[in-house]
Each structure stands twice: as C-alpha cells, then as structure tokens.
Amino acid sequence: MLITTLASHSSLQILHGAKKEGFETGIIANYSRENFYRRFAFIDNFYSYSNEDEAVLGINSFRNSVFVPHGSLIEYLGMDRVSKITVPIFGNRKLFPWEANQHKKMSLLERSKIKVPEKFEDEEDVDRPVIVKLPGAKGGKGYFLARTKEEVKRGINDLLKSGMIKDKSDLIIQEYIVGIPMYFQFFYSPILSRVEITGIDIRYETNVDGLRRLPPDMRIDPTFVVAGNIPAVARESILPSVFDYAERFVNTTRELVFPGMIGPFCLESIVTDKLDVVVFEFSGRIVAGTNLYTYGSPYSWLYWDEPMSVGRRIAREINLAMERNKLAEVTT
Amino acid sequence: MLITTLASHSSLQILHGAKKEGFETGIIANYSRENFYRRFAFIDNFYSYSNEDEAVLGINSFRNSVFVPHGSLIEYLGMDRVSKITVPIFGNRKLFPWEANQHKKMSLLERSKIKVPEKFEDEEDVDRPVIVKLPGAKGGKGYFLARTKEEVKRGINDLLKSGMIKDKSDLIIQEYIVGIPMYFQFFYSPILSRVEITGIDIRYETNVDGLRRLPPDMRIDPTFVVAGNIPAVARESILPSVFDYAERFVNTTRELVFPGMIGPFCLESIVTDKLDVVVFEFSGRIVAGTNLYTYGSPYSWLYWDEPMSVGRRIAREINLAMERNKLAEVTT
Amino acid sequence: MLITTLASHSSLQILHGAKKEGFETGIIANYSRENFYRRFAFIDNFYSYSNEDEAVLGINSFRNSVFVPHGSLIEYLGMDRVSKITVPIFGNRKLFPWEANQHKKMSLLERSKIKVPEKFEDEEDVDRPVIVKLPGAKGGKGYFLARTKEEVKRGINDLLKSGMIKDKSDLIIQEYIVGIPMYFQFFYSPILSRVEITGIDIRYETNVDGLRRLPPDMRIDPTFVVAGNIPAVARESILPSVFDYAERFVNTTRELVFPGMIGPFCLESIVTDKLDVVVFEFSGRIVAGTNLYTYGSPYSWLYWDEPMSVGRRIAREINLAMERNKLAEVTT
Numbered sequence: 001m002l003i004t005t006l007a008s009h010s011s012l013q014i015l016h017g018a019k020k021e022g023f024e025t026g027i028i029a030n031y032s033r034e035n036f037y038r039r040f041a042f043i044d045n046f047y048s049y050s051n052e053d054e055a056v057l058g059i060n061s062f063r064n065s066v067f068v069p070h071g072s073l074i075e076y077l078g079m080d081r082v083s084k085i086t087v088p089i090f091g092n093r094k095l096f097p098w099e100a101n102q103h104k105k106m107s108l109l110e111r112s113k114i115k116v117p118e119k120f121e122d123e124e125d126v127d128r129p130v131i132v133k134l135p136g137a138k139g140g141k142g143y144f145l146a147r148t149k150e151e152v153k154r155g156i157n158d159l160l161k162s163g164m165i166k167d168k169s170d171l172i173i174q175e176y177i178v179g180i181p182m183y184f185q186f187f188y189s190p191i192l193s194r195v196e197i198t199g200i201d202i203r204y205e206t207n208v209d210g211l212r213r214l215p216p217d218m219r220i221d222p223t224f225v226v227a228g229n230i231p232a233v234a235r236e237s238i239l240p241s242v243f244d245y246a247e248r249f250v251n252t253t254r255e256l257v258f259p260g261m262i263g264p265f266c267l268e269s270i271v272t273d274k275l276d277v278v279v280f281e282f283s284g285r286i287v288a289g290t291n292l293y294t295y296g297s298p299y300s301w302l303y304w305d306e307p308m309s310v311g312r313r314i315a316r317e318i319n320l321a322m323e324r325n326k327l328a329e330v331t332t
Numbered sequence: 333m334l335i336t337t338l339a340s341h342s343s344l345q346i347l348h349g350a351k352k353e354g355f356e357t358g359i360i361a362n363y364s365r366e367n368f369y370r371r372f373a374f375i376d377n378f379y380s381y382s383n384e385d386e387a388v389l390g391i392n393s394f395r396n397s398v399f400v401p402h403g404s405l406i407e408y409l410g411m412d413r414v415s416k417i418t419v420p421i422f423g424n425r426k427l428f429p430w431e432a433n434q435h436k437k438m439s440l441l442e443r444s445k446i447k448v449p450e451k452f453e454d455e456e457d458v459d460r461p462v463i464v465k466l467p468g469a470k471g472g473k474g475y476f477l478a479r480t481k482e483e484v485k486r487g488i489n490d491l492l493k494s495g496m497i498k499d500k501s502d503l504i505i506q507e508y509i510v511g512i513p514m515y516f517q518f519f520y521s522p523i524l525s526r527v528e529i530t531g532i533d534i535r536y537e538t539n540v541d542g543l544r545r546l547p548p549d550m551r552i553d554p555t556f557v558v559a560g561n562i563p564a565v566a567r568e569s570i571l572p573s574v575f576d577y578a579e580r581f582v583n584t585t586r587e588l589v590f591p592g593m594i595g596p597f598c599l600e601s602i603v604t605d606k607l608d609v610v611v612f613e614f615s616g617r618i619v620a621g622t623n624l625y626t627y628g629s630p631y632s633w634l635y636w637d638e639p640m641s642v643g644r645r646i647a648r649e650i651n652l653a654m655e656r657n658k659l660a661e662v663t664t
Numbered sequence: 665m666l667i668t669t670l671a672s673h674s675s676l677q678i679l680h681g682a683k684k685e686g687f688e689t690g691i692i693a694n695y696s697r698e699n700f701y702r703r704f705a706f707i708d709n710f711y712s713y714s715n716e717d718e719a720v721l722g723i724n725s726f727r728n729s730v731f732v733p734h735g736s737l738i739e740y741l742g743m744d745r746v747s748k749i750t751v752p753i754f755g756n757r758k759l760f761p762w763e764a765n766q767h768k769k770m771s772l773l774e775r776s777k778i779k780v781p782e783k784f785e786d787e788e789d790v791d792r793p794v795i796v797k798l799p800g801a802k803g804g805k806g807y808f809l810a811r812t813k814e815e816v817k818r819g820i821n822d823l824l825k826s827g828m829i830k831d832k833s834d835l836i837i838q839e840y841i842v843g844i845p846m847y848f849q850f851f852y853s854p855i856l857s858r859v860e861i862t863g864i865d866i867r868y869e870t871n872v873d874g875l876r877r878l879p880p881d882m883r884i885d886p887t888f889v890v891a892g893n894i895p896a897v898a899r900e901s902i903l904p905s906v907f908d909y910a911e912r913f914v915n916t917t918r919e920l921v922f923p924g925m926i927g928p929f930c931l932e933s934i935v936t937d938k939l940d941v942v943v944f945e946f947s948g949r950i951v952a953g954t955n956l957y958t959y960g961s962p963y964s965w966l967y968w969d970e971p972m973s974v975g976r977r978i979a980r981e982i983n984l985a986m987e988r989n990k991l992a993e994v995t996t
Contacts, residue, residue: 008900008901009899009900009901010900011900012900012966016965016966032904033904035904036903036904036907036908039858039859039907040966040967041967042966072901129550129552145546145547145550147550178539178542178543178546178552179538179539179542179559180536180537180538180539180541180542180559180560181542181545182536182559182560194371195371200560202536202562204844204846204866204896205844206843206844206935206936206937206939207842207843207844207936207937208544208545209544209844210842210843210844210845210934211544211842212544212872212873212875212876212886213845213872213886213888214809214842215809215886218793218809218811220793220842222544222545222547223937224545225937225938225939226899227843227844227846227898227899227902227935227939228844228846228864228896228897228898228899228902228935229896229897230562230866230894230895230896231562231563231624231895232536232560232561232562233560233561233620233623233624234559234560235341235558235559235560235620236340236341236342236343236344236620236623237340237341237404238559238560239368240364240365240367240368243368243371244368270542271538271559271560272538272539273538273539273555273557274557275538275557275559288897288899288900291897291900291962292895292897292962293962294962294963294965294966295627295959295960295962295965296627298623298624298625298626298627299626301348301626301627301639302344302348302372302374302626303372303373307965461882461884477878477879477882479882510871510874510875510878510884511870511871511874511891512868512869512870512871512873512874512891512892513874513877514868514891514892526703527703532892534868534894540876540877541876543876544876554876554877554879556877562894563894563895563956564868564892564893564894564956565892565893565952565955565956566891566892567673567890567891567892567952568672568673568674568675568676568952568955569672569673569736570891570892571700572696572697572699572700575700575703576700602874603870603891603892604870604871605870605871605887605889606889607870607889607891627959628959630955630956630957630958630959631958633680633958633959633971634676634680634704634706634958635704635705
C-alpha cells in the first residue's frame with residue numbers, strides 16, 4: 001500500500017509520517033521541484049509533471065494507493081481536475097465544494113453554534129469596527145477597515161467612484177474582530193470516534209510582521225502573505241470551549257456532508273481580550289502550520305506515547321482502519 | 333500514591349507528567365469542564381465540583397495524595413480556601429501569602445540583589461519613563477505611562493479629577509523598563525540541591541499582539557490579556573546572570589520563608605538593549621508558559637536524557653524524595 | 665578524542681551534542697562564567713581564562729582535540745588570536761577573513777546567484793527605499809532609512825554637517841528590502857556530500873520587539889540587539905529555492921576558498937510579500953538560533969531518526985569522518 005501526495009505545502013511531513021507508519025510513499029511533483037524532493041530518503045516514488053493535467057494522471061497512476069489532499073491541492077489543480085482523481089482520497093472529498101463557497105463554508109460554522117464575526121446586510125446597521133470585503137478580490141485588494149457607518153459609506157463611495165465595484169450589493173460587511181490570531185489544529189478519527197487537538201500555530205506574514213522594524217514615519221502598506229508559521233500554546237482555560245467547537249463542527253459536517261469531516265481540520269480564530277474565540281475561517285484538510293510539529297506538538301504528546309505529526313497521524317488512521325477492515329470509512 | 337491538581341492552567345501537563353512517572357492521577361474539575369478532561373487517558377480519577385468550597389473538599393478527598401498547586405490556584409479558590417487544604421502540597425505553601433503581597437514579593441527579589449524596576453516615592457524625583465499603577469486595579473485599569481515628571485503630574489491630576497483615586501499616595505510610580513519580555517522558568521530541587529533552567533517563553537497577549545494588523549490611523553487601545561505562549565531561547569551569554577539571580581532567589585526564600593522555594597518558579601523579566609535582565613515579577617509555582625514543553629524544552633534536554641516537562645519534573649522530584657524517604661522535604 | 669569550544673553562544677549545545685556522540689568534552693571559559701558551566705554534567709574538562717591570550721592557550725592545551733568555532737569566536741578573541749589556534753578546527757578556517765570583510769562576504773553570495781539587496785553607487789540612482797550605512801559603525805549608529813533620492817541627500821548632508829562622516833564616498837547605499845526576517849540554517853556534509861536544512865529561526869530583538877507594548881504617542885527609538893530566538897517553519901514552496909541558494913553557495917565557497925564551506929552555515933534573509941528570498945548576510949559557522957533545537961528541529965527529523973541538534977550534527981560529522989579515516993576533510 002502506498003501513500004501519495006502532491007509536492008508542496010505539507011508533503012514532506014505527510015510522506016515522512018507515512019514512512020514512519022510503514023507505508024511505501026509516492027510524490028507527484030512539478031519537474032522544477034523534483035530535484036529538491038529527491039533529497040529526502042523517505043520518498044520512494046516520483047511522478048514528475050509539467051502541467052496540471054499531467055499531475056492528475058500522476059496521482060491516478062499509483063496503484064493500490066491512498067492520496068492525501070492538503071491545503072494547496074485545489075489552489076494548484078483546480079476543483080475540476082481534483083474531481084478527476086480516481087484513487088481513494090483520505091478524508092471526505094464532498095467537503096471540497098463546501099470549502100470553496102464562502103457562504104456554505106460559514107454556514108457550517110454557524111450551524112455548529114461556533115462564534116463567527118457578524119455580518120451586516122446594510123451599512124446603516126454598522127455599530128462597531130468592520131472590514132469591508134470585495135468577494136473574489138485577490139489577496140484582499142480593495143478591502144478596507146472602518147470604525148463607523150460613516151466611514152463605511154465613505155469607503156463604499158470611493159470604491160464606486162474608482163470603478164472597483166459597480167454595485168454596493170457586491171460587498172460583504174463583516175464585524176472586525178480585534179484580538180490575536182490563533183489557529184487551532186484538530187484531527188477527527190472515525191476509527192477511534194474522537195477529536196484530538198494536534199497543535200496550535202500563528203501565521204508569520206510578510207510584510208506585516210516585519211513592519212515594526214521601520215521608523216513610524218516611514219509608512220508602508222501592510223500585506224498579509226503567509227510565509228511561515230510560529231508555534232504557540234493556548235491558555236488551558238480556552239481549550240474546553242474550542243474543543244466543544246470542534247466536536248460540534250464534526251457533528252454538523254456529518255449531518256450535512258455525509259460522512260462528514262475525516263482527519264485533520266483547523267479552526268482559524270481570533271482570540272479577543274475577553275478570551276472569546278471567534279472563528280473566521282476553517283480548513284478541512286491538513287494546514288501548513290502543522291509542519292512545525294514533525295516530531296509531535298505540545299498537544300500530540302497528551303494522546304500518543306510516540307512522536308506523532310499530523311502527517312503520521314493520517315497514516316496511523318489508515319493503518320487503524322485497515323486493521324479493522326474499515327478503509328472505506330476514512331477514504332472517499 | 334496519587335498526584336492531583338485543580339483542572340485548568342497547567343493541569344494537563346502536571347497529570348501527564350505524573351502518569352509518566354508512574355503515579356495514579358486525580359483532577360478536581362468544575363462540572364462544566366469535566367467533559368473536556370475526560371478526553372485524556374492519563375487522568376485516572378475525577379472529582380467534579382460546582383462551587384469553590386466543594387473544590388477544597390475534593391482536593392482533601394484524595395487519600396495518600398500530593399496536591400500540585402499551579403499559577404491559577406489562588407485566583408480560582410482564594411487564599412482562605414487554599415489554607416484549608418489538608419493534604420500535602422508540593423512546594424512551600426508559606427510562600428503563598430508572600431506572593432499575594434506586592435510589597436513582600438518585590439522585597440524577595442530585592443533581597444536577592446536581582447535588578448528590579450526602580451520605584452519613585454515622589455513624582456518630583458521622576459527622571460525617566462515611568463508606569464504609574466493603581467494598586468489592586470483589575471487588569472491595569474487606570475495605569476498610565478509617562479516620560480517626564482510633568483506628564484506624571486498631569487496624569488495624577490486626571491485620575492484625581494475623575495475620582496478613580498482619592499489620594500495620590502495610593503499610587504505606585506515605577507520605572508518603565510524598555511526592552512523585550514522574557515520569562516525564565518526554573519526548578520529548584522531540594523533533593524538534588526540544584527537549580528535547573530527548564531525553559532523560556534514569551535506571552536502571547538490579546539489584543540496587543542494583534543494590533544500590528546490594523547492600519548496605523550485606526551487606533552485601538554491595547555490590552556494585555558495573556559491568551560497563550562510562544563517558545564524562545566535566550567542568548568547563551570545572558571544565562572549565567574539569570575542563573576545567579578535564580579540561585580540567590582532560592583537562598584533568600586530559604587532564609588526568609590523556610591524551607592524556601594521548592595520546585596518550579598519563574599522570573600518574569602524585561603531584557604534591555606544593554607542585555608540587562610530586569611525582573612518585574614516572579615511566580616512561585618508552575619507557570620502556563622511551561623505548557624509549551626510537554627516533551628521537554630531546549631534547556632531540559634541539557635539535564636535529562638528523557639523528555640522532561642515541568643509537570644513530569646515535579647513528579648520526578650516526588651519520586652526522588654520518596655526513594656530517599658524525604659517526601660517531607662518537598663511538601664508542606 | 666575531545667571536542668572543545670569557547671564558552672558562550674552555542675557552547676552548551678555543541679558540547680551536549682558531542683557527549684551524545686561519545687566524545688569527551690572540554691570548555692574554555694572566562695573565570696566569571698566557569699561557575700555557570702560547571703552545572704552541566706556533559707562538560708568533562710574546564711580551562712578557565714582571565715584574558716583573551718590565555719583563551720588561545722587554553723584552546724591549544726587540549727591534546728587530541730577538535731575545536732568547534734561558533735558565531736562569537738572572532739568577536740571574543742579577534743582574528744589575530746584565532747589565527748594562533750594550532751589544534752584542528754572543525755570547518756574551514758580560511759573562510760574567517762572572508763566573513764570579516766563585508767565586500768568579500770557579499771561577493772560570495774552574488775557569485776552564487778543568490779538574491780541580495782541592490783547597492784547604489786550614486787545617490788542619484790536611488791529609485792526605491794534604501795538603507796544608508798556607515799561602514800564600521802557599531803550597532804547601526806548613524807544608519808538611516810530613506811524612501812527617495814531627496815531623502816538620501818538630506819540624510820547625507822546631516823551626517824556631513826554633524827561630522828559623523830567626512831566624505832560621502834564612505835557610505836553604503838543599499839536597497840531596503842521590505843518583508844519578514846527568516847534565518848535559514850544549513851549544514852554541508854563533505855562526508856555525505858549533501859546539504860541539509862537544519863532549522864529556521866527568527867531573532868528576538870530588544871527593544872524593537874517590545875515597542876508594540878507602548879502607546880503610539882510615546883515614541884522610543886528602536887534598537888536591534890539580538891537577545892534570543894524564536895522558532896519558525898517556512899512555507900514548503902519556499903524551500904526548493906533556498907535549497908538551491910545553499911547548494912550554489914557551497915559550490916562557490918569550494919571554488920573560491922578551498923575546501924569551501926564545511927558544516928553549519930546560515931543564510932540570513934528577508935522574505936518579501938512576493939515570496940522572494942533576499943539574503944542580506946551569511947554566517948559561516950553555527951548560529952545561536954540553532955539553540956532552539958537541542959532535541960532536533962522540524963527539519964532535522966526529516967533526515968535523522970534520532971534527535972539531532974546542530975551541535976550533535978557537528979560531532980556526528982566528525983565521527984563519520986573518523987570512521988572513514990577522513991578527519992582532514994572536515995577540519996583545517
């Protein structure tokens with residue numbers, strides 16, 4: 001049995017973990033990156049591609065394999081190509097379209113009674129700081145923050161005048177949550193019927209996390225491109241409530257997108273100074289922040305007496321499933 | 333023999349470490365949190381409480397146990413109830429009232445010849461940036477920073493006018509140390525007669541650590557609520573002096589509060605750009621920043637050839653004491 | 665066989681790793697620090713010195729030893745004394761003078777086709793934000809940032825008027841790269857003929873990393889003194905290009921400074937929001953940021969099935985070399 005994945009994102013961790021669990025491994029890599037991945041002894045098989053259609057052929061070329069999707073899969077290949085993957089995928093592939101639609105995505109959180117930022121349908125209702133978003137805008141272009149309804153109106157007028165939008169109904173007006181980002185990483189095991197917390201990370205973003213180095217009068221507009229991750233732990237008193245979030249979220253996905261969440265997911269959150277956890281986004285697959293924990297996280301050691309990265313945890317779940325003749329319960 | 337603790341703060345780490353050292357474990361948890369703690373296999377016994385008086389009954393209900401106090405114990409139960417704990421406590425319970433009194437607390441540092449921020453009895457003496465504190469104010473309410481004696485006077489006048497204080501003699505005027513926070517975690521072993529450095533952390537505070545994400549013209553007042561911790565190491569050249577601090581501090585506590593410090597403590601410090609370490613606070617028990625190091629810290633591996641969290645280190649000390657028939661030397 | 669090093673910087677890690685690999689260890693320590701280092705059981709031999717000339721005598725006094733240089737060696741002893749070390753040094757001592765000369769240093773990066781900040785010979789050519797540096801200035805004194813050629817000219821005039829420089833030809837005008845710092849740590853093994861990535865860190869600098877705690881109107885000039893390090897991982901998609909950098913750099917050093925880079929080095933970089941990695945500096949020896957990874961880093965576990973600090977990796981390389989009778993290939 002092989003475990004395979006697409007090169008990049010968390011592929012080193014996934015295949016390193018698979019090898020630790022006794023699997024043969026395979027990577028589907030762009031030609032330009034093959035040289036890099038050849039440096040790691042735990043990668044047994046290579047399929048190099050020069051375009052995305054070939055990548056799908058590569059994924060499907062591995063017989064007797066399970067393909068592990070990660071957070072860059074759809075960004076790299078697109079939803080259409082991903083739907084052409086014919087080998088078993090670890091996790092629930094029916095969740096992919098839910099993740100791609102911002103409205104359906106947030107509804108899974110809301111249905112789980114997870115705190116999310118409030119939406120304002122009408123700018124007249126704005127009674128707190130908000131972020132105004134243009135749907136589909138790449139990398140936050142045109143986004144603006146506003147403290148009052150007056151600032152919202154002024155900002156919308158500027159966007160209309162500049163031609164960036166045609167109609168204000170295109171806009172999403174969302175409560176701006178003031179606090180600190182924390183990304184809570186979880187794993188749902190259908191085999192053990194339990195949610196595990198696998199780690200916490202903070203994104204390290206360029207250029208915003210470097211701007212403190214500049215003198216205050218040399219203003220440069222902040223950008224928010226994730227270039228890495230920093231490890232963290234949360235106050236223990238926060239954990240019970242995020243754990244409740246995670247369990248309710250698993251239940252909601254099981255009801256609405258059967259068989260529901262399988263394996264790793266992440267609740268991307270802001271923690272306010274009242275220690276409320278507000279989730280503004282989720283990831284239904286392994287996130288890059290787990291790359292911090294190749295040898296286990298401060299939390300994984302509470303469950304496992306051996307080093308357990310999320311990559312290895314996926315392979316362990318496949319092993320547990322195969323032992324019980326239940327591979328179909330963790331793949332789709 | 334059982335090791336028990338109060339749910340929250342660092343209880344997962346404490347009991348996980350106790351189990352690793354071969355102890356049976358027990359937790360005293362608020363009913364609302366019991367469900368969360370049931371998820372961890374290393375917790376053997378539960379006592380659930382609905383109010384703080386019951387919590388004390390719970391602690392005392394475990395026969396043949398050692399109770400491990402952590403940084404949230406007194407905040408949760410109050411000094412009076414803590415004094416009603418009849419089972420042995422790991423560490424020196426006589427230190428609790430010293431920790432609760434800001435004046436006595438700082439005197440332990442000063443007597444140890446540890447650099448602390450200067451105090452100004454009279455605002456006329458202010459010759460550098462200061463922070464003006466209202467004693468007993470929750471979460472820093474009313475605190476202000478000032479660069480000059482004129483700013484101090486103006487700030488005090490504002491407080492008097494607003495009625496927040498009645499008399500300026502209530503205020504503490506303390507040197508404001510400009511630098512970076514570093515929390516140096518130590519463990520004093522009466523059995524091995526040595527101080528170990530067990531780790532370093534930085535607090536991750538909401539909302540202040542998120543404000544860099546805002547545009548500079550959208551000012552929001554910073555708050556400083558600890559929501560988590562980030563790992564760090566210090567320049568090796570700083571360590572000898574903080575080690576001297578730690579050893580002198582242990583000696584001072586032995587002289588003034590016999591038998592002195594036992595087990596984990598933390599010197600909460602600012603490191604200036606002259607690489608001076610100025611300690612503005614200490615914790616006499618395990619701090620939450622140690623939760624980063626469930627599997628050992630960059631420093632613990634210098635002492636131990638096995639993963640050694642501070643929770644496990646406590647249990648190890650109890651084991652070492654029992655082997656030598658000296659349990660009374662590490663409990664009170 | 666002994667492994668020795670100079671106390672401070674990363675000496676604990678180096679000797680801890682050496683002991684793990686079965687070596688006897690020795691430290692050359694200033695008298696004032698001996699007491700601190702005596703606390704660690706893995707240090708077998710001490711040579712205490714009261715001045716730098718004695719330190720060299722100490723290093724040379726250990727028979728049958730390999731001396732491991734670290735990032736503070738030349739700062740502590742000076743180039744002249746270091747040239748008087750007669751015992752074998754791990755790594756290539758011919759690189760020391762290249763590292764000491766800013767021009768030769770940057771040329772090694774440029775020859776490796778590594779992106780570096782652009783230099784401007786004439787202020788008239790300035791077309792982007794720049795940093796203007798005074799060569800030899802301690803700790804960045806007199807450095808200034810400028811966004812336009814006009815600001816550069818004004819700043820230079822101020823320096824001339826103040827007498828800090830006599831001639832503007834003394835100045836270095838360098839592109840200011842906006843982004844986030846990331847320090848990529850590598851190890852080149854001549855024995856295994858491969859480059860390994862051993863970790864990534866971010867510097868924790870006083871006072872700049874503490875200034876966010878101040879109200880915005882209380883301006884204090886930032887300083888950039890490294891007091892510690894924070895761990896990080898990078899987006900996996902960044903790694904192939906920094907790996908190419910590292911391999912080309914090893915090749916360049918082999919051509920220009922035979923036998924080239926041996927053992928640990930670090931590419932000190934800024935990652936821009938286009939995810940370009942711009943290297944503004946390198947270290948040719950073990951950097952202090954590796955102290956984070958006493959028990960291995962998220963990357964070291966991809967190569968080694970056992971905890972592998974860079975200190976231990978050095979000792980492992982010496983072991984591998986001795987097994988093959990090739991000690992002369994890793995020492996000079």
